[in-house]
Amino acid sequence: MRAMIRFGKQPRLRFISHLDLQRFFQRAVNRTGLPIAWSQGFNPHPVMSFGSALALGWTSEYEIIDIKLSAPMGRKRTEDAIRAALPEDLPVLEVRMVDDRHAAPMALVKMADYRVDLEGESAPAVLEQIPAFMARETVTAMKKTKSGEKEINARPMVIELTPDDTGFNARLMLTERESIKPDLLVALLAEMAGVEPPEARIHRLMLLGEDAEGRLRPLMEL
Amino acid sequence: MSLSDRIEKLLMSVQKPVRYMGGEFNAVMKDADAVDVRYAFLFPDTYEVGMSHLGMKILYHAINARDDCWCERAFSPWVDMAELMRRDNIPLFSLESRTPVKEFDLLGITLQYEMSFTNILEALDLAGIPLRSAERTEGPFVIVGGPCAFNPEPLVPFVDLVALGDGEEETLQTIDVYQQWKVSGLPRSEYLKMAAKIPGIYVPSLYDVAYNDDGTVRSVTPKPGSGAPEVVMKAMVKDLDSAVYPEKLIVPYGEIVHNRIMLEIFRGCTRGCRFCQAGMIYRPVRERSIERLMALAEKLVSSTGYDEISLMSLSSGDYSCLPELAHRMVEKFAAKRVRIALPSQRIDNVLTDTLKETQKVKKTALTLAPEAGTQRLRDVINKGVTEADLMRSVTDAFDQGWSAVKLYFMLGLPTETDEDVLGIADLAEKVRKCYFSIPKERRAPGLRITVSASVFVPKNDTPFQWSPQLDYDTVVHRQQLLRQALSRLKGVDFKYHAPDISYIEAVFARGDRRLGEALERAWRLGCRFDGWSDQFKYDMWLQAFADEGLDPDFYATRERPLDEVFPWDHLDCGVTKQYFLREWAKAQRAECTHDCRKGCTGCGMKRYEGACV
Numbered sequence: 001m002r003a004m005i006r007f008g009k010q011p012r013l014r015f016i017s018h019l020d021l022q023r024f025f026q027r028a029v030n031r032t033g034l035p036i037a038w039s040q041g042f043n044p045h046p047v048m049s050f051g052s053a054l055a056l057g058w059t060s061e062y063e064i065i066d067i068k069l070s071a072p073m074g075r076k077r078t079e080d081a082i083r084a085a086l087p088e089d090l091p092v093l094e095v096r097m098v099d100d101r102h103a104a105p106m107a108l109v110k111m112a113d114y115r116v117d118l119e120g121e122s123a124p125a126v127l128e129q130i131p132a133f134m135a136r137e138t139v140t141a142m143k144k145t146k147s148g149e150k151e152i153n154a155r156p157m158v159i160e161l162t163p164d165d166t167g168f169n170a171r172l173m174l175t176e177r178e179s180i181k182p183d184l185l186v187a188l189l190a191e192m193a194g195v196e197p198p199e200a201r202i203h204r205l206m207l208l209g210e211d212a213e214g215r216l217r218p219l220m221e222l
Numbered sequence: 223m224s225l226s227d228r229i230e231k232l233l234m235s236v237q238k239p240v241r242y243m244g245g246e247f248n249a250v251m252k253d254a255d256a257v258d259v260r261y262a263f264l265f266p267d268t269y270e271v272g273m274s275h276l277g278m279k280i281l282y283h284a285i286n287a288r289d290d291c292w293c294e295r296a297f298s299p300w301v302d303m304a305e306l307m308r309r310d311n312i313p314l315f316s317l318e319s320r321t322p323v324k325e326f327d328l329l330g331i332t333l334q335y336e337m338s339f340t341n342i343l344e345a346l347d348l349a350g351i352p353l354r355s356a357e358r359t360e361g362p363f364v365i366v367g368g369p370c371a372f373n374p375e376p377l378v379p380f381v382d383l384v385a386l387g388d389g390e391e392e393t394l395q396t397i398d399v400y401q402q403w404k405v406s407g408l409p410r411s412e413y414l415k416m417a418a419k420i421p422g423i424y425v426p427s428l429y430d431v432a433y434n435d436d437g438t439v440r441s442v443t444p445k446p447g448s449g450a451p452e453v454v455m456k457a458m459v460k461d462l463d464s465a466v467y468p469e470k471l472i473v474p475y476g477e478i479v480h481n482r483i484m485l486e487i488f489r490g491c492t493r494g495c496r497f498c499q500a501g502m503i504y505r506p507v508r509e510r511s512i513e514r515l516m517a518l519a520e521k522l523v524s525s526t527g528y529d530e531i532s533l534m535s536l537s538s539g540d541y542s543c544l545p546e547l548a549h550r551m552v553e554k555f556a557a558k559r560v561r562i563a564l565p566s567q568r569i570d571n572v573l574t575d576t577l578k579e580t581q582k583v584k585k586t587a588l589t590l591a592p593e594a595g596t597q598r599l600r601d602v603i604n605k606g607v608t609e610a611d612l613m614r615s616v617t618d619a620f621d622q623g624w625s626a627v628k629l630y631f632m633l634g635l636p637t638e639t640d641e642d643v644l645g646i647a648d649l650a651e652k653v654r655k656c657y658f659s660i661p662k663e664r665r666a667p668g669l670r671i672t673v674s675a676s677v678f679v680p681k682n683d684t685p686f687q688w689s690p691q692l693d694y695d696t697v698v699h700r701q702q703l704l705r706q707a708l709s710r711l712k713g714v715d716f717k718y719h720a721p722d723i724s725y726i727e728a729v730f731a732r733g734d735r736r737l738g739e740a741l742e743r744a745w746r747l748g749c750r751f752d753g754w755s756d757q758f759k760y761d762m763w764l765q766a767f768a769d770e771g772l773d774p775d776f777y778a779t780r781e782r783p784l785d786e787v788f789p790w791d792h793l794d795c796g797v798t799k800q801y802f803l804r805e806w807a808k809a810q811r812a813e814c815t816h817d818c819r820k821g822c823t824g825c826g827m828k829r830y831e832g833a834c835v
Contacts, residue, residue, distance in 0.1 A: 011230065015239035016475045024475050028247070030527030030558075044559065057234060085527070087247045 010089040018053040037068040060204035108209035117167040120198035240476040241269035244317035258290040262326040266341035274480035283468035294318040314349035329362040333370035336730035337753035373682040373790040376737035378426035387456030422457025482530035491536040499681040587626035595645025625666035634692030647707035677724035685805030728778040734789035798826035
């Protein structure tokens, strides 16, 4: 049995790196008192996996950790135990018990919704570019990869982009092969406007995947 | 914009923002309006270093156990953060509530190391607190404690109170007296006088220092009418079992130096190594019972989720029931995959059985500290360890699968000769032979011997407080001599450092009140984080001494006559100057003093009621 936990990352803790968060959860699961399943092998560790790494400096209300249990547990007891083991700035928002055969959260993620707030003089000019951006078929961008930089067409990876006075909401592709990060999107819009990128506060609203019929659904509901 | 938001802005552009973040699991949050006293505890080094320190954890817990008081943490911002804080006018702040340190009632600072002194001035300045105690008309009282508090004289222009000895009780008393003072409405100076009556509290501004023509101290005496005692005796916790100890520890997000449960199994040391300040100032030995330790360990494991427990003390092998403790710990926690680590093992009682137990869970490098290369010099320093002890320990360890050994030594010990230094290489060679004496199929592959040699710093409140520090050129010569000798041995690494930091450390360890001027000068020139070799600026330090007309050699390399009055003679660490003198004389004759568990050696601790049983 596995516990799929959705938790938030509040502004105060936005500088915890993904690696540090993984280490943090190793200790956090130890203090839950839950029957945690451990990996086999030379260096055993609790069996757990994450939805998608959140970049340093971002906040979120849709982070997922999936923890394997060695014995069946009720949802409520699991939720209470996890909540007690986390600080208030990592709030537990939803817990779902799933079967061991349920796909790993990482494999399910297709897209993510973000809220992006812009600050600084160039913000209005950047927001003005959004209709033009959406009207184009191709927006060439340089994306950093492990082996250097490669040229991508960013436009099809941006599914929805809705501006308002202070920023925009975005639905962006998030798969291993196709993904674009909100800060790169801000940089592209700024380039189109011919301005310096404004400061962006990035908040993840949701992770989405596809159900058996190919419909987009929040990850926790798959 | 709130202070917290302004801090957030900076965090995007500094190294390791987690240092300033707070919000860790088990960090204590309280309603600031609901407490009477707000206490800021500053560790004058980085977050990673400070969060690894046991004393801070104990006092944080002790103060926060009170409903009327909230203790929050502060650390020295790294140089990049300090620069941005100055640029944006952000004062030094507490981690928990991000309140300016200046708004607290009391500011406790721990003195673990002389080379953190400039960080204290930097912190006060960043906090917007006037540097000099005499110039403060508002804001927190500055209280320092910790090992360096036994000679705080170079720092005293900048501090209000000095807490000597065990902090558990006296810290709470400084808070009680603060509450009484606050209610009384009396002027600021009255708090200092009231605090001077607390056992273990030294109020430097209530004392006059007179000097002889040669620059040595003639006397340190209480100001007439101040009511301050002529000699301040350290505070001492008699029973560690009933003393407060944290049942929860803050669990940091980033990696820190010692990221594990620290369990203090006893305080003090009976060995009497003559170079060791800790072995003197933390006397007498007080043990926690196995029952108490087991109960604490269980609570700490479940409240932190850590997978490692360090059994802490100055000499864990001396714990009276170590095999039983180790056995029970391993038995209880192995199923929970919690490792038990025994640090600072002494070579003469690394217990084979205990090694077997710890090995079951994890194998680390065996760390041994013979300190000196020849038996004669080990007798001078009263390190009651023989070459046979050392060889037995390493052979046992190699036989049980260890292949890494770290050996710690000091260079520049009193009476040391080139021959003693070459003795270190000789020992390393013999350790190698022990490894190869184990049949190949039994020993673990990949022998690694690390020889580390630090430069000896004579400390106050030790039998070597009269000793000169070895001069710079001779230190360098002996380092090179040893380096060459060790380079001929395969599988042996040699670690050593330039002697310049140790020299400045020696100046301050036995410094007097006048050095405060040089300290402030060095800070104004830009000295910070002097214990970090990449930040240490030797030239600036020499300039600071020159600017203030002080000769650092006077403090570091001068042999002090037996009848000299020391700047710290009015502060009693529990062990008497007469005992130190006797030990200094015996050292010259390479005569050993036995461990006082085998019979009282008359160090002076018996003056404390119930101290030695």
